Amino acid sequence: MTTMERAATASEIRALYSPQERLRRDKTVWTLVQGVLAPLQFLVFLVSLALVLRFFYSGEGFELATWSVLTKTALLYLIMVTGAIWEKVVFGQYLFAPAFFWEDLVSMLVIALHSLYLWVWWQGQWPERLQLGLALAAYASYLINALQFLLKLRQARLQSNASFQGAAS
DSSP states (O other): OOHHHHHHHHHHHTOSSOHHHHHHHHHOHHHHHHHHHHHHHHHHHHHHHHHHHHHHHHSOOHHHHHHHHHHHHHHHHHHHHHHHHHHHHHHSSSSOOGGGHHHHHHHHHHHHHHHHHHHHHHHTOSOHHHHHHHHHHHHHHHHHHHHHHHHHHHHHHHHHHHHHHHHHO
């Protein structure tokens, strides 16, 4: 077996989607839902991050920054639920499908930190700066998770292009 044949075999083994999974991914409405919610959540994240950082810089706008974090958190919950449905349709399980294991694992940290923020906000016991500091920690984990998903999307596109080129040969 040549080096190129071994590389081709290894990439086939590590393919993100089987042909059946790719077909289910492309046919389900949940792919479109994720495709709309992910950039929307990122846009809300950017606005919220600016508002939180404005509060840290000026000491003003705590209420607006808080509402932006709550909005970002609501979108996070929505994308997590619809993402789990998408994963069930495509891979047959709601979470931790082998192709998305690490992304799902980090997503649990993201959800935990955002949920902790909600609890802290609801209790109202922490000073404003600590509350929004926790939001920043949640946002840092979200950025890592978003990067994971962007890399996974890139991997899927590269594999799709390679499959298309292989079929055309």
